[in-house]
Amino acid sequence: MKTTALYFSATYTTKRVVEAVAAELSKETVTYDITNDSSSDAVTIPSDELLVVGVPVYAGRVPAMAVERLRRFKGDNTPAVVIAVYGNRHYDDAVLELHDIMKECGFRTVAAGAFVAQHSIFPKVGTARPDTEDFADIRMFVEKTAAQLAADFGEIEIPGNRPYKVPGGIPIWPTASRKCTGCGACARLCPTGAIDTSSPRGVDKKKCIKCGRCIVVCPKRARRFYGIKYSIAAARFNNAFATRRANEMWFAEKK
Numbered sequence: 001m002k003t004t005a006l007y008f009s010a011t012y013t014t015k016r017v018v019e020a021v022a023a024e025l026s027k028e029t030v031t032y033d034i035t036n037d038s039s040s041d042a043v044t045i046p047s048d049e050l051l052v053v054g055v056p057v058y059a060g061r062v063p064a065m066a067v068e069r070l071r072r073f074k075g076d077n078t079p080a081v082v083i084a085v086y087g088n089r090h091y092d093d094a095v096l097e098l099h100d101i102m103k104e105c106g107f108r109t110v111a112a113g114a115f116v117a118q119h120s121i122f123p124k125v126g127t128a129r130p131d132t133e134d135f136a137d138i139r140m141f142v143e144k145t146a147a148q149l150a151a152d153f154g155e156i157e158i159p160g161n162r163p164y165k166v167p168g169g170i171p172i173w174p175t176a177s178r179k180c181t182g183c184g185a186c187a188r189l190c191p192t193g194a195i196d197t198s199s200p201r202g203v204d205k206k207k208c209i210k211c212g213r214c215i216v217v218c219p220k221r222a223r224r225f226y227g228i229k230y231s232i233a234a235a236r237f238n239n240a241f242a243t244r245r246a247n248e249m250w251f252a253e254k255k
C-alpha cells in the first residue's frame, strides 16, 4: 500500500516514530516534513493509499503551528494512522485532536498511538526515548495496524475531552551562551523565524514556540533554557514525571 508519512517534529523524535511506522507498513513511502514547510499547496491522498501522521504533544494539544500546516492534506475516506509523541507527562487531548483534524480533512483513523520520547524542554524526563523497548512496541503497533487494514474497519475510540484542554505555558525562552560562534544553524532551522541571523544569541519571544529545535541543532551546545524560572520548573517537572510511562495504542473496531 503506498504510504504518505507526514509529521511536524522540532527535535526529531516524532520524525523517528512516524518514519519507523511508515517503513514497517510499506515499502513505498512519500514523506512530508511540515516542521519548516509553510506551503499551502493541497496534497490529496486517494482512498487506496495510507497516511501515517504524527505530531508532538505541546501542552496537551496538537501544536498550533502544526494544525495550520496539516489542513492542506486531504483524504478521500483514506485510512490514517494517527500518532502523538509526548515527553512522559501526558498526551491529554492531543491524540483525539489529531484524529478530529484528520477526519475533517477526509481521513478515517484505523489506528492511533501515543508514544513516549525525551521531553524537549525538560530532557531529564523520558531521556533517550524512544528506546529499544519503545521500538518493540512500535513493531507490535504496526503488526496490529496491518491486520486492521487487511480487514474492514469501523469507528475508533480515543481518550480525551472535547472541548480540548486550554494550553498553558511557562515564561521561558532559549538563548545562547558565549560559546555561540554565530554559525546561523539555529536561525536557519527555527520553524518560526524567531532567531535573527545577524544576532543569533537572542530570541524573538513573540515568535518563539519553545519547540527546542535550536537547542538540538546547535553544534556548539550553546543554546538552552537559562535562568531561575527554568531551573525551578525543571526541578519540579523532573521529580513529578520521573516514572516511565507506557506507550498506548488504540485500534478501530473490526466490522
Ligand SMILES: Cc1cc2nc3c(=O)[nH]c(=O)nc-3n(C[C@H](O)[C@H](O)[C@H](O)COP(=O)(O)O)c2cc1C
Binding pocket: 008, 009, 010, 011, 012, 013, 014, 015, 055, 056, 057, 058, 059, 060, 061, 085, 086, 087, 088, 089, 090, 091, 116, 117, 118, 119, 120, 121, 209, 210, 211, 212
Ligand atoms: C512547548 C512544548 C510543550 C510540551 N508539552 C508537553 C505535554 O503537554 N506533555 C508531554 O508529555 N510532553 C510535552 N512536551 C514534550 C514533547 O511532546 C516531546 O518532547 C516530544 O517528543 C517532542 O517531539 P519532537 O522531538 O518531534 O519535537 C512539550 C514540548 C514542548 C516543546
Ligand code: SF4
Binding pocket: 010, 174, 189, 190, 191, 192, 193, 194, 195, 203, 207, 208, 209, 210, 211, 212, 213, 214, 215
Ligand atoms: S527560537 Fe524558539 S521557535 Fe525557534 S527553534 Fe528555538 S525554541 Fe523553536
Ligand code: SF4
Binding pocket: 176, 179, 180, 181, 182, 183, 184, 185, 186, 187, 200, 201, 217, 218, 219, 220, 221, 222, 223
Ligand atoms: S547554532 Fe549555536 S553556535 Fe550556531 S548561531 Fe545558533 S547558537 Fe550560535
